[in-house]
Amino acid sequence: MCDKHTHMAKTVSVFTLGGTISARGGGSSPRLTGAQLLADTAGAAPSDIEVEVHDVRKLPSSSLAFEDVADLAEHVDAARAAGHGVVVVQGTDTLEETAFLLDLACAPGTPVVVTGAMRRPDLPGADGPANLAAALAVAADPGCAGLGVLTVIADEIHAARHVRKTHTTSVATFASPGAGPLGAVVEGRPRVLLRPARPTVTRPLPLRGSARVALVTLSLGDRGELLDAVDERFGGLVVAAFGAGHVPTWLVEPLTALAARMPVVLASRTGAGPLLAHTYRGPGSEYDMLGRGLVSAGTLDAPKARLLLYALLADGADRAQVADAFAALA
Numbered sequence: 001m002c003d004k005h006t007h008m009a010k011t012v013s014v015f016t017l018g019g020t021i022s023a024r025g026g027g028s029s030p031r032l033t034g035a036q037l038l039a040d041t042a043g044a045a046p047s048d049i050e051v052e053v054h055d056v057r058k059l060p061s062s063s064l065a066f067e068d069v070a071d072l073a074e075h076v077d078a079a080r081a082a083g084h085g086v087v088v089v090q091g092t093d094t095l096e097e098t099a100f101l102l103d104l105a106c107a108p109g110t111p112v113v114v115t116g117a118m119r120r121p122d123l124p125g126a127d128g129p130a131n132l133a134a135a136l137a138v139a140a141d142p143g144c145a146g147l148g149v150l151t152v153i154a155d156e157i158h159a160a161r162h163v164r165k166t167h168t169t170s171v172a173t174f175a176s177p178g179a180g181p182l183g184a185v186v187e188g189r190p191r192v193l194l195r196p197a198r199p200t201v202t203r204p205l206p207l208r209g210s211a212r213v214a215l216v217t218l219s220l221g222d223r224g225e226l227l228d229a230v231d232e233r234f235g236g237l238v239v240a241a242f243g244a245g246h247v248p249t250w251l252v253e254p255l256t257a258l259a260a261r262m263p264v265v266l267a268s269r270t271g272a273g274p275l276l277a278h279t280y281r282g283p284g285s286e287y288d289m290l291g292r293g294l295v296s297a298g299t300l301d302a303p304k305a306r307l308l309l310y311a312l313l314a315d316g317a318d319r320a321q322v323a324d325a326f327a328a329l330a
């Protein structure tokens with residue numbers, strides 16, 4: 001339990017990237033700065049910490065790129081090397097992806113928390129100030145270190161590896177289907193109920209290389225035209241397959257051919273639960289496809305599987321290293 005204020009980190013570094021939390025007027029007025037966001041927490045944040053604010057980007061999170069997160073990871077590493085807790089403030093649309101990339105890229109250290117808001121700061125019931133105050137409380141608490149990168153929204157603490165945006169407008173949009181939250185912020189204090197069984201990666205993966213990884217989500221009647229386009233353009237592929245890892249019989253051969261040329265990761269389009277390994281055995285089943293050289297995404301959803309494959313390939317991983325990294329997370 002990290003529910004005591006007695007061991008607070010003295011300083012928390014806040015890095016802002018943009019998002020709805022700062023989008024006063026929906027983009028018709030200048031974005032709120034990090035300093036303004038902090039002022040709006042109006043005493044709800046812990047009073048016994050120093051906060052350093054750095055406005056790093058001013059973007060909707062749909063326009064964040066790998067380079068932006070690579071820059072951010074360097075800021076985060078530097079802040080943690082100085083012993084600071086870290087809060088990243090950004091849009092919710094890709095919040096889980098930034099959090100997971102930081103989980104892959106940053107060495108273990110002080111707590112790192114990603115937060116944002118669903119309601120603009122000029123709308124009634126704006127959730128940004130409460131989310132930022134709760135995120136600061138978690139980032140300042142050394143008892144919340146060692147949990148991997150976290151998200152804090154609507155008073156829930158989630159692991160980057162499992163959290164997803166699950167609703168277009170609800171302020172309680174973030175959930176960890178199949179895993180559940182790690183804890184909650186109650187009366188301004190973090191309470192951790194669960195700790196991850198293992199770290200997300202054993203070695204931080206730099207995000208500075210480049211790799212092209214496609215994500216193809218299957219749907220009924222897919223004839224495989226997008227798979228044809230993958231071959232020339234990409235160095236890796238994630239297939240978001242049906243259910244527990246199933247593809248149509250007519251895509252078995254095209255996927256097998258692709259898997260002979262590049263790492264192909266088999267994920268589920270359902271967004272929750274593990275990929276199966278041997279429950280179904282017919283053509284196009286998970287057993288069939290994994291036997292044909294596809295790599296199981298395990299419990300990673302398809303977008304996160306794409307990020308892990310990207311980070312591995314950008315780091316120069318070969319096929320065996322890709323398979324090992326996914327197996328280690330399963």
Ligand SMILES: NC(=O)C[C@H](N)C(=O)O
Pocket residue numbers: 018019020021059060061062090091092093094116117118119
């Ligand atoms: N709630 C939000 O922050 C959504 C916004 N479009 C973003 O991700 O930047």
